[in-house]
Amino acid sequence: MSDLFPKKGHDHDRCVHSAIAQAEKVCDDASARFTDMRRKVFTLIWQSHKAVTAYELLDALTSEGQRVQPPTVYRALEFLTDLGLVHRIESLNAYFGCDRPDCDHLGQYFICTECGRVAEEVNEDMSNAVRKAAGNVGFAIQATTVEIKGLCHDCATH
Amino acid sequence: MSDLFPKKGHDHDRCVHSAIAQAEKVCDDASARFTDMRRKVFTLIWQSHKAVTAYELLDALTSEGQRVQPPTVYRALEFLTDLGLVHRIESLNAYFGCDRPDCDHLGQYFICTECGRVAEEVNEDMSNAVRKAAGNVGFAIQATTVEIKGLCHDCATH
DNA sequence: GCAGAAAATGATATATTATAACATTTCAAC
DNA sequence: GTTGAAATGTTATAATATATCATTTTCTGC
Numbered sequence: 001m002s003d004l005f006p007k008k009g010h011d012h013d014r015c016v017h018s019a020i021a022q023a024e025k026v027c028d029d030a031s032a033r034f035t036d037m038r039r040k041v042f043t044l045i046w047q048s049h050k051a052v053t054a055y056e057l058l059d060a061l062t063s064e065g066q067r068v069q070p071p072t073v074y075r076a077l078e079f080l081t082d083l084g085l086v087h088r089i090e091s092l093n094a095y096f097g098c099d100r101p102d103c104d105h106l107g108q109y110f111i112c113t114e115c116g117r118v119a120e121e122v123n124e125d126m127s128n129a130v131r132k133a134a135g136n137v138g139f140a141i142q143a144t145t146v147e148i149k150g151l152c153h154d155c156a157t158h
Numbered sequence: 159m160s161d162l163f164p165k166k167g168h169d170h171d172r173c174v175h176s177a178i179a180q181a182e183k184v185c186d187d188a189s190a191r192f193t194d195m196r197r198k199v200f201t202l203i204w205q206s207h208k209a210v211t212a213y214e215l216l217d218a219l220t221s222e223g224q225r226v227q228p229p230t231v232y233r234a235l236e237f238l239t240d241l242g243l244v245h246r247i248e249s250l251n252a253y254f255g256c257d258r259p260d261c262d263h264l265g266q267y268f269i270c271t272e273c274g275r276v277a278e279e280v281n282e283d284m285s286n287a288v289r290k291a292a293g294n295v296g297f298a299i300q301a302t303t304v305e306i307k308g309l310c311h312d313c314a315t316h
Numbered sequence: 317g318c319a320g321a322a323a324a325t326g327a328t329a330t331a332t333t334a335t336a337a338c339a340t341t342t343c344a345a346c
Numbered sequence: 347g348t349t350g351a352a353a354t355g356t357t358a359t360a361a362t363a364t365a366t367c368a369t370t371t372t373c374t375g376c
Contacts, residue, residue: 001295001296004295071334110292112297123287126284129281130304138311141306144304150300152297153295193324230327237324
């Protein structure tokens with residue numbers, strides 16, 4: 001059984017650094033600016049493998065000493081989601097760092113209701129099932145939201 | 159091609175009456191009360207094949223002469239969603255009447271971004287793909303959200 | 317029928333999530 | 347260094363949702 005969720009005690013700094021490196025590349029390729037604020041928000045989102053709300057980000061930025069208003073955070077989030085660096089989890093009103101922003105994908109999200117962690121998977125069976133179901137009824141897909149709540153393997157077995 | 163969305167000019171009164179009849183049965187079977195307020199909210203939701211926000215319901219109830227507060231609407235919605243009579247569309251923060259409340263299902267929702275209509279499908283391929291993907295990673299499913307935005311056949315071809 | 321318990325609704329206040337509108341600052345290109 | 351575009355700051359408010367306690371309605375057992 002592959003483990004979608006990161007192991008406890010994994011080297012999280014590596015996740016963060018890798019994510020930032022990828023984000024820099026994506027921004028560069030898009031001629032978009034990875035500004036200080038955007039970098040801060042992105043880094044905060046990557047502090048954990050959980051989804052983070054806009055106001056949690058706001059609070060975190062504020063306690064870092066900045067006085068930041070909601071539009072600032074929402075603008076950064078919009079920028080990051082538009083580039084695919086961050087995904088919005090609709091069922092949580094929260095935001096989650098994508099670890100494969102370079103590939104164009106219809107992602108699926110597993111959300112553990114016990115530990116709060118989120119994991120993204122790009123699963124061809126699911127994407128194909130969605131595309132096929134849409135095709136059958138003449139529906140032209142623009143965007144998909146697939147969010148699955150439950151217990152991750154760690155929480156289910158401990 | 160099967161048409162998931164109802165035809166223009168269909169007999170919508172029939173949809174409404176059938177939905178109410180089913181709701182009465184579901185409530186009866188659950189020994190739950192289909193009170194006046196719940197019936198009103200449910201009927202309002204079924205006025206169209208679109209998803210309706212809580213505050214749209216509130217406004218509709220108010221213009222019917224009642225002075226209703228948010229908790230009243232949210233309580234009715236909670237009751238109806240708990241029984242599976244209504245589904246919440248996460249990506250719209252809105253509520254949608256289920257036309258098969260009696261079968262326990264993981265529903266998928268097609269949302270037309272042009273006409274606003276929503277259609278529910280219970281698609282085994284999709285459910286199975288979700289279950290299989292979860293199984294592969296040892297994830298115990300509690301709930302799923304599958305929402306697909308795009309153009310319905312009518313809007314795509316006209 | 318009636319008392320008491322439980323369920324539902326009413327009422328008030330407030331929390332949470334998000335955006336509109338306009339001012340100011342920063343930055344890159346020239 | 348000027349300028350125009352992009353980004354951020356600032357203020358206000360919209361939209362969505364819930365907590366809490368009071369009152370009313372309904373159900374149950376007698």
